[in-house]
Amino acid sequence: MRAFLSGNEAIARGAYECGVTFAAAYPGTPSTEITENFARYEGVYAEWAPNEKVALEVCIGAALAGIRAMAVMKHVGVNVAADPLFTVSYTGIEGGLVIVTADDPSMHSSQNEQDNRNYARFAKVPMLEPGDSQEAKEFVKHAFEISERFDTPVFLRSVTRLSHSKSIVSLDDPVGGSDGPRIRHDREKYVMVPAMARLRRGEVETRMTALREYAEGFSENRIEMNNPSVGIIAAGVAYNYAKDVYPHYSFLKLGMVNPLPEELIRRFAADVETLYIVEELDPFIEDQVRAMGITVTGKERLPAMNEFNPGIVEKAFTENREPSESAVAESGIPARPPNLCPGCPHRGLFYAAGRLGCFVTGDIGCYTLSFMKPLEGIDSCICMGASVGMAHGMSKALGDDGKGKVIGVIGDSTFIHSGITPLLNAAYNRSNAVTVICDNRTTAMTGMQEHPGTGRTLQGEETVRLDFARLAGALGVENVRIVDPLNIQETKTVLKEELAKDGPSLVVASSPCALLKMKKSEMESCYTIDTTACTGCKVCIGLGCPAISWRSFETYGIPVGGKKENKKQKGVAVIDALLCTGCSLCQQVCTFDAITEVRKNDA
Amino acid sequence: MTRDTKSILLVGVGGQGIIRASDILSVALMHAGFDVKKSEVHGMAQRGGCVSSHVRYGEKVYSPLAKEGGVDILLSFEKLETLRYLHYLRNGGTIIMNDAEILPPAVNLGEKSYPSGIYERIKTAFPGVVSIDAYAVARQEGDIRMANTVMLGVLSARLDIDESVWETVFTESFPGKIAELNLQAFKHARHA
Numbered sequence: 001m002r003a004f005l006s007g008n009e010a011i012a013r014g015a016y017e018c019g020v021t022f023a024a025a026y027p028g029t030p031s032t033e034i035t036e037n038f039a040r041y042e043g044v045y046a047e048w049a050p051n052e053k054v055a056l057e058v059c060i061g062a063a064l065a066g067i068r069a070m071a072v073m074k075h076v077g078v079n080v081a082a083d084p085l086f087t088v089s090y091t092g093i094e095g096g097l098v099i100v101t102a103d104d105p106s107m108h109s110s111q112n113e114q115d116n117r118n119y120a121r122f123a124k125v126p127m128l129e130p131g132d133s134q135e136a137k138e139f140v141k142h143a144f145e146i147s148e149r150f151d152t153p154v155f156l157r158s159v160t161r162l163s164h165s166k167s168i169v170s171l172d173d174p175v176g177g178s179d180g181p182r183i184r185h186d187r188e189k190y191v192m193v194p195a196m197a198r199l200r201r202g203e204v205e206t207r208m209t210a211l212r213e214y215a216e217g218f219s220e221n222r223i224e225m226n227n228p229s230v231g232i233i234a235a236g237v238a239y240n241y242a243k244d245v246y247p248h249y250s251f252l253k254l255g256m257v258n259p260l261p262e263e264l265i266r267r268f269a270a271d272v273e274t275l276y277i278v279e280e281l282d283p284f285i286e287d288q289v290r291a292m293g294i295t296v297t298g299k300e301r302l303p304a305m306n307e308f309n310p311g312i313v314e315k316a317f318t319e320n321r322e323p324s325e326s327a328v329a330e331s332g333i334p335a336r337p338p339n340l341c342p343g344c345p346h347r348g349l350f351y352a353a354g355r356l357g358c359f360v361t362g363d364i365g366c367y368t369l370s371f372m373k374p375l376e377g378i379d380s381c382i383c384m385g386a387s388v389g390m391a392h393g394m395s396k397a398l399g400d401d402g403k404g405k406v407i408g409v410i411g412d413s414t415f416i417h418s419g420i421t422p423l424l425n426a427a428y429n430r431s432n433a434v435t436v437i438c439d440n441r442t443t444a445m446t447g448m449q450e451h452p453g454t455g456r457t458l459q460g461e462e463t464v465r466l467d468f469a470r471l472a473g474a475l476g477v478e479n480v481r482i483v484d485p486l487n488i489q490e491t492k493t494v495l496k497e498e499l500a501k502d503g504p505s506l507v508v509a510s511s512p513c514a515l516l517k518m519k520k521s522e523m524e525s526c527y528t529i530d531t532t533a534c535t536g537c538k539v540c541i542g543l544g545c546p547a548i549s550w551r552s553f554e555t556y557g558i559p560v561g562g563k564k565e566n567k568k569q570k571g572v573a574v575i576d577a578l579l580c581t582g583c584s585l586c587q588q589v590c591t592f593d594a595i596t597e598v599r600k601n602d603a
Numbered sequence: 604m605t606r607d608t609k610s611i612l613l614v615g616v617g618g619q620g621i622i623r624a625s626d627i628l629s630v631a632l633m634h635a636g637f638d639v640k641k642s643e644v645h646g647m648a649q650r651g652g653c654v655s656s657h658v659r660y661g662e663k664v665y666s667p668l669a670k671e672g673g674v675d676i677l678l679s680f681e682k683l684e685t686l687r688y689l690h691y692l693r694n695g696g697t698i699i700m701n702d703a704e705i706l707p708p709a710v711n712l713g714e715k716s717y718p719s720g721i722y723e724r725i726k727t728a729f730p731g732v733v734s735i736d737a738y739a740v741a742r743q744e745g746d747i748r749m750a751n752t753v754m755l756g757v758l759s760a761r762l763d764i765d766e767s768v769w770e771t772v773f774t775e776s777f778p779g780k781i782a783e784l785n786l787q788a789f790k791h792a793r794h795a
Binding site for chain 2: 309372
């Protein structure tokens with residue numbers, strides 16, 4: 001049977017087909033759908049862990065119990081999981097252990113574009129890199145075989161253009177897997193105190209030597225000999241871009257990018273006249289090939305940043321290419337950045353907080369989008385959980401001058417991921433910063449995943465629900481307030497009161513994600529602007545709501561029945577009834593009573 | 604039927620049903636016997652940002668992304684997005700455009716203006732440009748949310764895929780009654 005699957009769906013399918021029964025992950029674009037899809041197969045266990053470190057540790061535990069386990073994360077998630085990664089490389093495993101890292105060249109949904117192939121070398125772990133969905137499915141199977149054969153965790157690297165591309169995959173029935181779970185004591189292998197770690201350290205070198213030999217004959221490292229004037233070494237999606245523009249050249253397609261097959265590379269290099277290396281991001285293969293003493297052309301022609309496409313690869317190796325014709329000038333097109341949704345509770349919070357003159361340390365999630373005009377709601381964003389520690393550090397550095405001036409804002413899922421320890425730190429070290437949890441009861445940015453604060457698991461079971469207020473109390477935060485961010489005045493008042501207090505405060509801005517509300521029920525009412533009462537003051541425009549737009553008289557004329565309030569008035573605001581969710585924020589800020597609630601059908 | 608790799612680029616704004624449309628198109632091409640790859644970026648795009656989906660088909664497709672100046676058909680769900688992605692179209696390529704304006708944030712804020720005369724500008728360079736009001740047609744067919752189906756219908760008239768294949772794919776893609784409605788809207792647009 002054939003199916004049209006995304007790279008992520010194919011990875012999930014591959015795991016299912018080769019008897020993987022255990023997966024743990026933290027959601028992160030572009031990796032999220034792997035675990036979501038895997039969780040739907042019969043007879044498997046899959047969970048959202050609070051962060052990637054926990055996800056990997058959970059999977060190490062499962063692998064030590066003798067079953068095949070898969071930990072899934074985006075590239076920056078591996079930073080969080082790096083601690084267990086570097087040592088499970090020493091211990092090895094019982095059942096197969098595969099870590100999927102989904103990198104994001106061009107940073108479509110990420111704060112950096114680190115090349116995680118470097119982790120494979122750094123942690124001395126083999127890494128496979130598929131180039132389309134069919135390969136993604138098959139490479140999962142190779143990864144588990146290699147893991148068990150060489151007693152090692154194995155990386156499977158995806159990138160956005162694999163994870164979120166679709167292609168045709170032939171499906172197979174599930175076969176194999178482990179003999180089932182068991183307990184096996186092996187303290188010399190699994191207790192990494194210095195004396196035993198030193199022994200395992202040697203095993204790692206032996207294993208990598210064996211893997212280098214294996215790579216020479218690995219079926220997915222293959223030479224496609226064609227015109228020998230040019231040979232191209234490539235892996236993953238970059239191979240497909242190069243093959244698209246240079247089908248007549250010879251290729252060495254690498255399915256395994258760590259360790260590299262040195263003899264195979266030497267043989268290929270000897271058989272072609274000119275050798276190119278086509279790889280996105282770092283010169284990872286190129287540097288190693290150069291170190292073999294082989295002459296290659298790579299990063300001097302190709303960019304070392306951003307993802308490729310066939311056009312970039314073609315341009316890099318084609319001399320004097322004519323510029324592509326563009327019939328209509330396309331400069332000055334207004335950008336269309338992603339925005340907070342209509343009805344988003346974060347909008348109320350940032351509108352209120354934005355009027356307090358504070359430095360707001362932000363974090364990773366939908367609310368990061370509030371940095372844009374007109375809200376300009378956050379002043380920094382570094383990584384998951386950074387807002388809480390940074391707010392504390394800044395508040396300490398500013399001393400008395402910083403009192404009432406620093407707020408750290410973090411989402412509910414992000415707080416659970418990495419915000420708890422810095423909040424404990426803020427309590428322990430008596431911070432004056434105010435921490436705000438934007439609790440919208442879901443992991444919204446990655447597509448509405450459950451987390452310990454939602455009371456439901458990945459596989460739909462009801463479970464205990466984390467109580468942020470009680471947790472903060474236990475950590476030593478005495479001042480804890482809960483507000484509705486869709487009530488601007490209340491939110492502003494509570495923030496002001498907490499900023500005025502000594503010691504750490506936590507404000508939980510609690511209101512469900514607008515998309516979550518939409519899923520539950522059709523909104524029945526929305527708001528409309530009475531164009532005869534609107535004075536064109538633009539206060540509601542300052543909310544940055546996609547449902548509200550500015551209609552200048554110059555372009556659109558004066559609306560029927562409307563009038564110019566005074567000579568200065570240049571237009572009116574209008575609300576798109578289809579987009580409005582009835583959150584009422586615009587009505588709260590309008591001082592001319594021009595905005596009224598109506599039933600959706602009457603709008 | 605030519606088997607060289609062809610590229611269709613679907614563009615528009617998050618929420619317009621572009622990814623759904625490109626899924627249906629790709630599966631139809633697969634059923635019609637082509638190798639197919641498609642690519643788009645999810646995530647941030649959901650929040651009202653621009654969305655573009657590349658669909659490539661032929662005997663054997665390598666890259667899921669088309670190159671700039673290499674797209675055969677640009678299926679645009681929004682006028683401004685047509686301009687944004689026009690440089691992807693090859694010389695002599697086909698444009699099918701929804702006559703819809705969705706204002707970007709900077710235009711909403713009154714900081715920038717929405718370009719005027721987009722259709723006329725494009726028409727000068729691509730006289731064959733097809734412009735339809737997919738929202739109006741979809742509303743007539745019973746649900747404005749079927750605008751993406753209407754766009755697919757117009758596109759399908761220019762592709763070598765049997766109508767029976769589309770029927771199968773629509774039936775597989777939507778539940779009963781909704782499949783019927785969509786198929787009807789699709790056919791009206793296809794034969795208009």
